[in-house]
Structure formats: structure tokens, C-alpha cells
Amino acid sequence: MGEISLGQYYPTNSILHRLDPRVKFIGTIVYIVSLFLVSGPVGYLCAALALFALVLLSKVPFRFILKSMKPIFFILIVTMLFNLFLTPGEELAHFLIFRITREGLVLALRMGIRLALLVMGSSIMTLTTTPNALTDGMERLFSPLKLIKVPVHEISMMMSIALRFIPILTEETDKIKKAQIARGADFDSGGLIKRLKSMIPLLVPLFVSAFRRANDLAMAMEARCYHGGTGRTQMKPLTYAKKDYCAYLITALFLALAIIFRVKGW
Amino acid sequence: MLIELKDVCYTYGTGTVYEVSALDHINLQIGEGEFIGIIGHTGSGKSTLIQHFNGLLKPTSGQVLFEGKDIWEEDYDLRSLRTHVGLVFQYPENQLFETDVLKDVMFGPKNQGLSEEDCRARAHEALSQVGIPEDLYGASPFDLSGGQKRRVALAGVLAMDPEVLILDEPTAGLDPGGRDELLREIRFLRDKRGITVLLVTHSMEDVAQYAKRLLVIDNGKIAFDGAPKRVFSHYKELEKMGLAAPQITYIMHALKERGLDVDLRATTVEEAKRSILLALSQRASEGR
Structure with missing residues (x-):
């Protein structure tokens, strides 16, 4: 209850949160590319400073950025x-x-340094963008691929649904686990084989419920005449504002700077 | 005392920004053989409360005692506690997993370390108590109807032979016939086996008909604790908590207001009928 956080989105209201997800996505890619372009100490210093400025702008506490380093x-x-x-x-x-x-x-x-900056840099994107906004942005960015018959809309719809189901299934797992513990199940002791076996009473009901939910959702979508991406409009279409163009400009300048650093070998 | 809660508080998400207090200094004593109804609107903390009785949740502060012993003492055997206190969750049919009905019901007794034969005997007994015919024992639990699935899941807990049976909205999603049948079976179990029953429900009518004691939970606190009839006389306060008294209570109050001398404490249709007939015959004899 309330503990399950979706992805690592940190809810607050900063200029970075309000930016168009497409800008943030491209910005992140540019940042990663420039990390591999520069190779001298001056370049890395600049990249670190840029990251620091972004963290300040995002209003996300610094420990959340560091937390993203934990898995790697x-x-x-x-x-x-x-x-x-x-x-x-x-x-x-x-x-x-x-x-x-x-x-x-x-x-x-x-x-x-490269790896650390890379992970922290991309974590700024995930911390300031909701997963849904991110999939929306990616759908729009990749929509030219529709010309070569890539089902962009379907892929992004699948991603949104998958993301939406994570907290539901977490909750469901918790419930089933408790129900089986109440029936005397033991998930925490014994050897590897015994533990794997003890997962059956948890996994079978979980899969059954996942299939049932998927079925229900498919029916609900059909009932509302969902038929994929053709001719579909969005409730809140993404539009660029002035700040997004500014952000693109800054990103382009950053890339140019990185290329100069590369040529000069700084 | 069978179960005792002393000053129990429970907070979800301690130490995060999402801290929510679900239980607030609960003091409660439950004796052997009681039939207690637990009522509260959604999010009042009733589901959190019942998970304390068998040690699924650890109170943030306070003590939970079973037969006088603190269940959170270091060497207390929580697994054996869970065989004494059976908990049937909401929509328990979602926990079924085995290949056939009998095996699924045997899961609990097996975890208690009983022999295969004893498990089978327990499963047979539990299944017959909830009214599952023997020709279904070999069927896959996933092929049963909704009501049957729920009975099998209930049998899965009963087969552990608990002294206390806690049911979280056991009738949710059942049709009226299935609902009455299930509740009658539960009452029968209590009368026959002498087990203590705690029934979480939204239905005031069910409580009025089956429970001997009613706990009203509001905002993590016990708002009322007493015989259902006494609690229902506070129906104005219950309404403020987003609850209501049984429909009969309203009818009886309305009749009284219109000058018919009925018993306001009547909560079931049967009681109301008797009281109204009595009042009418009195009025008739006075009129003469």
C-alpha cells in the first residue's frame, strides 16, 4: 500500500519535469553519445558540471540520483x-x-567516470518523467518507423500496459503469499530445491490471475472498439513549447561542444 | 482470553513519505467460542486488523497475545500459531493452485507435518463440511464454479483444524443463495466445533443475523464494541462513518415515529415481524 513505486519517478514540479518527454529522451541520448565522444579530463569535467546543473534544475534530491547507481x-x-x-x-x-x-x-x-555519468544522466530522465509520458514520447519519436511497417503504436501500448501491470501484480503476489503463509506455507527456509518447490503455490495462482486480468483487459478494450493505432488520436497530444525548443538548442550546443572536445582531444 | 490485543498500532510505510497510520491504539479481547462481526468502511483498517491475529503483520507498537503468550516473543512459533488461527482472505479462490481439489485442501495439513493419511482424512472432513460432493474431489480446482471454488478454499483453511476462523468478506461476489448457505455453514461450524469466528463483512444484515458481538472499526480505531442490537441503536453515528444499520432498524424507527409501539432493537426480518404483529394486536385490543 503506497509503498510500491512505479519505476523511479520522483514527483515534484521542476522545469525538467515539465519538459516534453521527447526532448528528455533525445537529450539523454545526446548526453550518452557525448560521454563517449570526449576523452580528456576537461571534457569529463564539463559533462559532470552539466549533470550537476541538471540535478539542480530537476529539484530531485541528490541521494535519489545516487540510488540509481546502486544496481550497477x-x-x-x-x-x-x-x-x-x-x-x-x-x-x-x-x-x-x-x-x-x-x-x-x-x-x-x-x-x-563514463559509466557513472551515463547511469546518473539517464536516471535524471526516468526520475523526472512518468513511465507513461516516456512511452508516449517514444511512440511519437519512433512513429516514422511506421512507414517501414514497424507497429510503433502497438509496441508502445504493450509497454504502457506492462508498466501498468507491475504494481498490480506486486500487490497480487503479496496477497497470495500471505494467503499461503496463513495455510502454513514456508517460503524462507530449506535448501534450493525445497525453496523452488515452495514457490509453486505462489506462482500458479499468480499466473492464473495474470492471465485472467489480461483476458479482462482485452475484453474491456474490445468493448471500447480498440483496434490499434490507425486513425487513433490522443487525449493529450504532445506539443512542443518554447522551453522545449530552448532545451533542444542547449542539447545541440552541448553536442557541438563535445565534438569540438573530441577533435581537440581535451 | 484466547486473543488479546494491547495498545496495537500499525503504520504502513514507516520512514517514507507515504506513511499511513492504519491502526491506532487498538485494545481488544476475544474469548473462546465467540462469533464476532467486524464492520468498517473501505480503508478503515479492518483487513489490517485481522492480519494481526495470526501474525502476518507485526504491530508497529503494542502486543498481540494468543492464549496469554506474546506472539512476537523471540522463540514463539508463528507457524504453529497460523494453524490455530485460520485466516480466509478476500476472494480466497485466488489462492488455489493444485492439480485437484483434494490435493489443494491437503496443502495446509501437509504443512502442519501430518501424515498423508491424516491429511486425506482432514481434507475429506473439511470438504464435506463445506458441502463439496465427493465426485468433485478429483476435479481441477480451476474447473469449478465460483461458489464451489470459494468453498474449496475455505475447506483448505478448515482442514488445518483451527480454533479461530477469521473470514474476510467471505460472501463478496456470491449470489444471495450462495451467501446464506455459506454463512449458515460457518455458523454450523461454530456451533459444532466450538471454534471462534471473526467475520469481516459489509452487510449489516449478515451481522445482525449471525454475530453475537459486533466491532465497528473507523479510521483505525474501535468505534463500537458490543452486541449488534446495542451497536445498531447508534445508527445515526454509524451513518456518519459511512455505514448504516440494517434496513429493519430504519423501518422500526419509522414505525415508532408514526406511533406504533414496536421494539426498536429488532434487526432481523423475523424479529421485526413478531414485534410488528404484537404491536398491531395490542393496538387492536386497546382500540376496542
Whole structure:
């Protein structure tokens, strides 16, 4: 109850929250591309500063941005260690079989910074955009693909439905789990096989209910004459405002800057 | 006392921005063999309350005692508590999972560590108590009708032979016939097995007819606790909580206002009939 958060959206009212999701999506891609364009310390400093400015603009507490780092923290450390020890080059130090090279150190740092900025940068998009707005934006952005028969609308509808079902199924799981615990089920002890077996009383009812819900939803959609994307209009069509054009301009400038940095090798 | 709640508070989402207080200093004693109706509007905290009786939720503060022992003491066996306090959730048919009816009902006894034979015997007994005919024992629970599914799910809890049976809106979504039958079976179980029954419901009529004691939960607090007739006399206050007294209560009050001397405490159709006939015959004899 109330604890289930959809994605990681942080509800508040900032300029970034009000931007068109398309701008945020393209902005994020540009940011990621420029992270791979620049390779010198000045470039990374600029990227970090840009990120910092965005965080301030988004009004999202900084700890939420850091939280997004949690799932990839392990990968980040492993990547850095591999780069640190396995890059051949001028040796700086060694102990036992491990050698640290100058090139390895530089590469590890670069990788670490890149990954960290990449994850934090994209988390700003997910923190300031509701999943529904995001799928809407993507539908519009990818709509040219309809020309080559890609079912853009259907894909985005499937994404929205999937997202909508996450909290429902979480709640359902909780309910069924409690009902089985009340019948003496034990989900937390025993070996691997026993634990897997103990999941059956949870998974079977969950799948049954998921299918039932999917069926109900399909019927409700049919009853309202849903027939896919052709000729369908939106209740709140996305329109660009002045601030969105400004944001595009800033994004373009940022990209240009990154290209200059790349050429100059800063 | 069988079950005792001392100063129980429960808060959802402690430490987050979404903190909601669901139970607010609940003090409650439940004796053996009682038939208690629990009523409250949606979100009043009744579902949260009943999950405290078998240790599915841990109170944020306060104590829950079963037979005098604190169930949240460190070495208390919660799994055995759950076999003593059977909880049937809302729409319990959603928990069915086995390949046939009998196996599904045997799930509870099996978890109690009983032998295959004992489990089977318990399942047979429970299924016959809820009125499932023997030729359905081998059927898939998913092929049954809605009412049958619910009975099988109820049998699944009964087969654990609990001393306390808690039912969360067991009649929701059943037709009137199925509803009366299920409630009569529950009353029969209480009378025959001597188990304590706690019935969460929205129907004042059901409470009036079956329960001996009524708890009204409002906003996480116990608003009323007493015999249904006594509680229903506060029907004006009940209305303020988004609840209502049984229809009969309204009729009786209206008749009284129009000068017929009826018993205001009548809550069932049967009682009302007797009281009205009595009042009418009195009036007739006075008139003469």
C-alpha cells in the first residue's frame, strides 16, 4: 500500500519535469553519445558540471540520483578492476600476479567516470518523467518507423500496459503469499530445491490471475472498439513549447561542444 | 482470553513519505467460542486488523497475545500459531493452485507435518463440511464454479483444524443463495466445533443475523464494541462513518415515529415481524 513505486519517478514540479518527454529522451541520448565522444579530463569535467546543473534544475534530491547507481555499482567496480589489471603497457606497480599499468589506470578511471555519468544522466530522465509520458514520447519519436511497417503504436501500448501491470501484480503476489503463509506455507527456509518447490503455490495462482486480468483487459478494450493505432488520436497530444525548443538548442550546443572536445582531444 | 490485543498500532510505510497510520491504539479481547462481526468502511483498517491475529503483520507498537503468550516473543512459533488461527482472505479462490481439489485442501495439513493419511482424512472432513460432493474431489480446482471454488478454499483453511476462523468478506461476489448457505455453514461450524469466528463483512444484515458481538472499526480505531442490537441503536453515528444499520432498524424507527409501539432493537426480518404483529394486536385490543 503506497509503498510500491512505479519505476523511479520522483514527483515534484521542476522545469525538467515539465519538459516534453521527447526532448528528455533525445537529450539523454545526446548526453550518452557525448560521454563517449570526449576523452580528456576537461571534457569529463564539463559533462559532470552539466549533470550537476541538471540535478539542480530537476529539484530531485541528490541521494535519489545516487540510488540509481546502486544496481550497477558491482559491475562498475569489476569493470574498473579488469581495466586496471589487464591493460598492457608501462608498469607502475605490481604485487603477486597483478600488474598495474599507466594505461590501465587511465582506462579504468575513464571507464568508471563514463559509466557513472551515463547511469546518473539517464536516471535524471526516468526520475523526472512518468513511465507513461516516456512511452508516449517514444511512440511519437519512433512513429516514422511506421512507414517501414514497424507497429510503433502497438509496441508502445504493450509497454504502457506492462508498466501498468507491475504494481498490480506486486500487490497480487503479496496477497497470495500471505494467503499461503496463513495455510502454513514456508517460503524462507530449506535448501534450493525445497525453496523452488515452495514457490509453486505462489506462482500458479499468480499466473492464473495474470492471465485472467489480461483476458479482462482485452475484453474491456474490445468493448471500447480498440483496434490499434490507425486513425487513433490522443487525449493529450504532445506539443512542443518554447522551453522545449530552448532545451533542444542547449542539447545541440552541448553536442557541438563535445565534438569540438573530441577533435581537440581535451 | 484466547486473543488479546494491547495498545496495537500499525503504520504502513514507516520512514517514507507515504506513511499511513492504519491502526491506532487498538485494545481488544476475544474469548473462546465467540462469533464476532467486524464492520468498517473501505480503508478503515479492518483487513489490517485481522492480519494481526495470526501474525502476518507485526504491530508497529503494542502486543498481540494468543492464549496469554506474546506472539512476537523471540522463540514463539508463528507457524504453529497460523494453524490455530485460520485466516480466509478476500476472494480466497485466488489462492488455489493444485492439480485437484483434494490435493489443494491437503496443502495446509501437509504443512502442519501430518501424515498423508491424516491429511486425506482432514481434507475429506473439511470438504464435506463445506458441502463439496465427493465426485468433485478429483476435479481441477480451476474447473469449478465460483461458489464451489470459494468453498474449496475455505475447506483448505478448515482442514488445518483451527480454533479461530477469521473470514474476510467471505460472501463478496456470491449470489444471495450462495451467501446464506455459506454463512449458515460457518455458523454450523461454530456451533459444532466450538471454534471462534471473526467475520469481516459489509452487510449489516449478515451481522445482525449471525454475530453475537459486533466491532465497528473507523479510521483505525474501535468505534463500537458490543452486541449488534446495542451497536445498531447508534445508527445515526454509524451513518456518519459511512455505514448504516440494517434496513429493519430504519423501518422500526419509522414505525415508532408514526406511533406504533414496536421494539426498536429488532434487526432481523423475523424479529421485526413478531414485534410488528404484537404491536398491531395490542393496538387492536386497546382500540376496542
